[in-house]
Amino acid sequence: MWYAGKLIELGRIELGIDDPGLLYGATVFTTLRVYHHSLDDGRTNWRGHRGRLSNSIKTFGWQEPKWERIREGAEVLGREFPVLRITIFPDGREWIVGRQLPEDLVERQEKGVVAWLAQGAEFRRSLGEHKTGNYLTAWLALNQAKKYGAKEAILIDESGNWLETSTGNLWGWQDGRWWTPPLTAGILPGLMRKQLIDWLLSQNQIVEEEPWTADLVLGMEAIAYSNSVVEVVPIHTVVGGWGDGGTRGQGDSWDKGTL
Secondary structure (H helix, E strand, O other): OEEOOEEOOOOOOOOOOOOHHHHHOOOEEEEEEOEOOEOOOOOOOHHHHHHHHHHHHHHHOOOOOOHHHHHHHHHHHHOOOOEEEEEEOOOOOEEEEEEOOOOOHHHHHHHOEEEEEEOOHHHOOOOOOOOEOOOHHHHHHHHHHHOOOOOEEEEEOOOOOEEEEOOOEEEEEEOOEEEEOOHHHOOOOOHHHHHHHHHHHHOOOOEEEOOEOHHHHHOOOEEEEEEOOOEEEEEEEEEEEEOOOEEEOOOOOOOHHHO
């Protein structure tokens, strides 16, 4: 890992007992996929990840980090790891951890996954438009989903509208067009989400950014989620009760091949 300008071989760092990152989860982070070991590869989208971190730091009034040092650490770890998680503390310290892609990523992309609908209030994120270290609700939802044999959890708002998954943004296909929940719903402005919207619009595809009400979801022909690491993964089955209170699976109306 890389921490505060140094490469660290041991799997631990030291934090003060009064560190707000430890006490309150006061950090912001981004997770990026390094394509071809290069931060300058367009698909890595280094500028986008840096921009999102910078926006959150300015919004919270935190100290500006040393971006050249962050880039140095990302380049060092990016030579070995395809996935980097970059965390920034309020005083500008950086902490970068590398990891591998999910072993079953290709299978997920080709066959899709099961998702669980997280309906409890304890699964609703605060500051949803920022990736903060206080990711407890998403973590709780994902771990609960695993108990139902699901790979993802779908988060909802107080009205039952679908917002996003525990790790990504939602996508749907219906009426010959693409659908994704709007940023005004308080979801994370995913970088892969933006890249997909820009690419789809450049291909003269229609993208509707509308709230995912129960009626809208019931009409979806296919559903998927996206993030910068897994790109796009279809969701072929949703469990946990939704719409009319039942469970909907792939069946004849969910065509994974559409995604």
